[in-house]
Every structure is written in structure tokens, then in C-alpha cells.
Amino acid sequence: MPIEFRTASTFSDAAGLIAGDRTARLLSGGTLIMRDINEGRLTDGLILRLVDPAYRQINLSGRVELGAGVTMAAILKRRELAYLHAPAQAIGGPAVRNMASIGGNLFAESPYGDFTVALLALDAQVMVMQGFGAPRAVPLEEFLAGRARGGQGLVTAVQFAPPQNAADFRFRKVSRVRPKGLAVLSVAAHLPMSGGRVSGARVAFGAMAxxxxxxxxxxxxxxxxxxxxxxxxxxxxxxxxxxxxVTDAIASEWYRREVLPVHLARLLSGQD
Ligand SMILES: Cc1cc2nc3c(=O)[nH]c(=O)nc-3n(C[C@H](O)[C@H](O)[C@H](O)COP(=O)(O)OP(=O)(O)OC[C@H]3O[C@@H](n4cnc5c(N)ncnc54)[C@H](O)[C@@H]3O)c2cc1C
Structure with a gap:
């Protein structure tokens, strides 16, 4: 069966199509999926484009809700999301950031997934639609643990409470090539302070598993x-x-283990 492209105009239509066809995959920004098609790794199945405007919406009233189709470039345009600018800026070059979506980043294989590391430190929830039911909130950690099994349905959005103090949120990506190399590692930390002490620490690593x-x-x-x-x-x-x-083309397992504590300490002590 060759590749078939279809357009879904609502979340329900897309979720229903994904549930009914195990070959169906969503084309979000397409930076990964189109590469698979162009390089011959993906040769058949249903590719879905979703044009529901809510897919690309940013809602900042109360809890932050980012539609899964929101791009890294769209994050960088919002001053209210300044604490997320470092992880958004860490993804590829300008052309990639114009297309790369938050939803796609949740599925990106290590050492990709830098934005997801930041979301993990923000204790984000992933809104998932299986079939025609209402979206269900799944803690990001649980979502990632289940990713290898596949069949995760349609991700409609991610939600999280914004840091009360932007300075409490920190992100650092280490790569060999600047500004757009792949991660040797990435680290994000949300360290709210109460009475001069950390209260509710969340720290996340990328390329470490x-x-x-x-x-x-x-x-x-x-x-x-x-x-x-x-x-x-x-x-x-x-x-x-x-x-x-792991050992990959970017760094060996040994090197990653050696440099992680160094960069964690730099992040925690506020060094550049
Ligand atoms: C040159 C280059 C450099 C890159 N650099 C980085 C980098 O530095 N850091 C990094 O983290 N990544 C990097 N990437 C990888 C990629 O661009 C990002 O991870 C991006 O966020 C993926 O999002 P996308 O929308 O393009 O995903 P897509 O290609 O559209 O989708 C990827 C996968 O996720 C699934 N998917 C996407 N959205 C949903 C959804 N809402 N619901 C269900 N399934 C979904 C798709 O079906 C597909 O299987 C790079 C890619 C390229 C080509």
C-alpha cells in the first residue's frame, strides 16, 4: 500500500482515523516524518494533516495550555513564555524551529527531545485523545514510559502551571556543534524557593536514557x-x-556520564 495523505478538520476526526488504522500517523511539523518519507524509511500507510485551529493555539490564562501543533518559533514569539525560550531555541536552526512542534518533540527519539525535557521539569500533562472520547490528561512521565509500546492516539495539547518566578526555571543543552548541534545532554530544573530553601524540586535530563x-x-x-x-x-x-x-554519533556513554555532573552543577549554580 502506498502512502495516502488525508486532512482531518477536527480533533475527533483525526483521533478516530488514528484509532481505526494502525498505519495512521499524524503529520505535525513534519521535520521527522517527512525525513522518514524522503529517505525511504516510511513507504506506506496513512499520513494525516490536522487543520483544527485549536491544534496551534496557546492559552495563557491560568494553567498554560500549548496546542500540540504549536511550533518552537511560536514559543519564541511569546514574551510570557520567556522561561521556555532556551529549550525552544535549542532545537535545530531557524527553518526547523519554524516547523518543529511540541507534539512532535514528545515522540522524537533521543538525543532529540530537548523541549520535552523542559516540559518534564515543569510537571506537564499531555492531553491524549484515543478514538472519539474526550482528551484525557496523562502525566508526561507516564506518557513517555508508554511511548515504546506505541498506540498513544492523538496528542492534542500539553498543560502545566507556569513557574511563579521565571528565574526558578533553568535549562541547559550541551552539544559539540553550536548553535544547532544535537544533545550530548540536556538538563532542565524547576526549583521553586520558599524561605530561601528549595520546595518542590523537579529536575529532568535528556539523552541520559x-x-x-x-x-x-x-x-x-x-x-x-x-x-x-x-x-x-x-x-x-x-x-x-x-x-x-547510550553511545551514539554525538558522544559515548562514558563521556555523557563524565560530563553530566559538571553541567548539572553549572546549571544549579547559575553559570553560563
Ligand atoms: C536538521 C534537524 C535538526 C533537529 N534538531 C533537533 C534538536 O536540536 N532538538 C530536538 O529535540 N529535535 C531536533 N530535531 C527533531 C525535530 O525537529 C523535533 O524533535 C520536532 O519537535 C519534531 O516535531 P515535528 O512536529 O516536526 O514532528 P513530526 O515529524 O510531524 O512527527 C514526529 C512523530 O511524532 C508523531 N506526532 C507528532 N505530533 C503528534 C501528535 N500531536 N499526536 C500524535 N502523534 C504525533 C508523528 O506521527 C511522527 O511519528 C531536528 C530535526 C532536524 C531535521
Whole structure:
């Protein structure tokens, strides 16, 4: 069967088509899927384009809701989302950022997925539609854990509470080629402070496992502490717990393990 392209005008139509045809895949920004088609890795099945305007909407009243079709370029245009500019800017060059969507980033294979690392540190929920039912909120960590199984339906949006203080949110991507190399690693941290101590730490790593992961040991050692030299030393020591980096064309597993604590410490101490 050759590739068939169809356009869905509503979320329900797209979710129904995806549920009814196991070959169906959504074309979001297309930066990954079109490469698969052009390079002959994807040769048959249904490719869906979704034109529901809500797919590209940004809603900033209360909890932030970003339609899954929102692009990195659209994030960069919104001053209210300044805390997300570093992860959006970290994705490819300008042409890629004009197309690359948040939804597609949730499915991107490591070492891609830099924006998803930031969403994980923001404790985001993914809105998923299976068939014709209403979208269901799935914690991003759970969504990523289930990704290898496939069959995740249509992602309509992601939601999260914005950081109360933008300075509490930090992101760092390390790559060999600047400005648009692939990740040796990426780190995001949301470190709300209460009375001078971290309260509700969320730290996430990219390229340290097959999917972006929470750094729970780091979160534990930071919780309730002032962000001082002792806490940062403890975080460095905890960084390797649970990581499973791979060796790929960008870096070896050994190198990733060696440099992770260094860059985590730089992020926590606010260094460039
Ligand atoms: C030159 C180049 C450089 C890149 N650099 C980076 C980088 O630095 N960092 C990085 O993280 N990524 C990078 N990427 C990868 C990619 O551009 C991004 O990860 C991007 O966010 C993917 O989004 P997309 O909309 O283009 O995905 P698409 O190609 O449209 O989709 C990718 C996959 O996700 C599925 N999908 C997409 N949206 C949905 C949805 N809403 N519901 C269900 N399934 C969905 C598709 O069906 C497909 O299987 C790069 C790509 C290129 C070509």
C-alpha cells in the first residue's frame, strides 16, 4: 500500500482515523516524518494533516495550555513564555524551529527531545485523545514510559502551571556543534524557593536514557535545602542515579556520564 495523505478538520476526526488504522500517523511539523518519507524509511500507510485551529493555539490564562501543533518559533514569539525560550531555541536552526512542534518533540527519539525535557521539569500533562472520547490528561512521565509500546492516539495539547518566578526555571543543552548541534545532554530544573530553601524540586535530563527522564535522586537531595555549595555537591554526587546513556554519533556513554555532573552543577549554580 502506498502512502495516502488525508486532512482531518477536527480533533475527533483525526483521533478516530488514528484509532481505526494502525498505519495512521499524524503529520505535525513534519521535520521527522517527512525525513522518514524522503529517505525511504516510511513507504506506506496513512499520513494525516490536522487543520483544527485549536491544534496551534496557546492559552495563557491560568494553567498554560500549548496546542500540540504549536511550533518552537511560536514559543519564541511569546514574551510570557520567556522561561521556555532556551529549550525552544535549542532545537535545530531557524527553518526547523519554524516547523518543529511540541507534539512532535514528545515522540522524537533521543538525543532529540530537548523541549520535552523542559516540559518534564515543569510537571506537564499531555492531553491524549484515543478514538472519539474526550482528551484525557496523562502525566508526561507516564506518557513517555508508554511511548515504546506505541498506540498513544492523538496528542492534542500539553498543560502545566507556569513557574511563579521565571528565574526558578533553568535549562541547559550541551552539544559539540553550536548553535544547532544535537544533545550530548540536556538538563532542565524547576526549583521553586520558599524561605530561601528549595520546595518542590523537579529536575529532568535528556539523552541520559531512551526517553527524557526525571532525576529523582537529584530532586531528593535538593529538596528543603538552600541552593548552596553543599547542596550542589550533593546533587553532583546523585546525578548518575538511574541514568542509562547510550553511545551514539554525538558522544559515548562514558563521556555523557563524565560530563553530566559538571553541567548539572553549572546549571544549579547559575553559570553560563
Ligand atoms: C536538521 C534537524 C535538526 C533537529 N534538531 C533537533 C534538536 O536540536 N532538538 C530536538 O529535540 N529535535 C531536533 N530535531 C527533531 C525535530 O525537529 C523535533 O524533535 C520536532 O519537535 C519534531 O516535531 P515535528 O512536529 O516536526 O514532528 P513530526 O515529524 O510531524 O512527527 C514526529 C512523530 O511524532 C508523531 N506526532 C507528532 N505530533 C503528534 C501528535 N500531536 N499526536 C500524535 N502523534 C504525533 C508523528 O506521527 C511522527 O511519528 C531536528 C530535526 C532536524 C531535521
Amino acid at each position: 531512551p526517553v527524557p527522564m526525571r532525576a529523582k535522586a537529584v530532586e531528593r537531595v535538593l529538596e528543603g535545602k538552600a541552593l548552596d555549595a553543599a547542596a550542589i555537591t550533593a546533587a553532583r554526587a546523585a546525578a548518575a542515579e538511574g541514568i542509562r546513556p
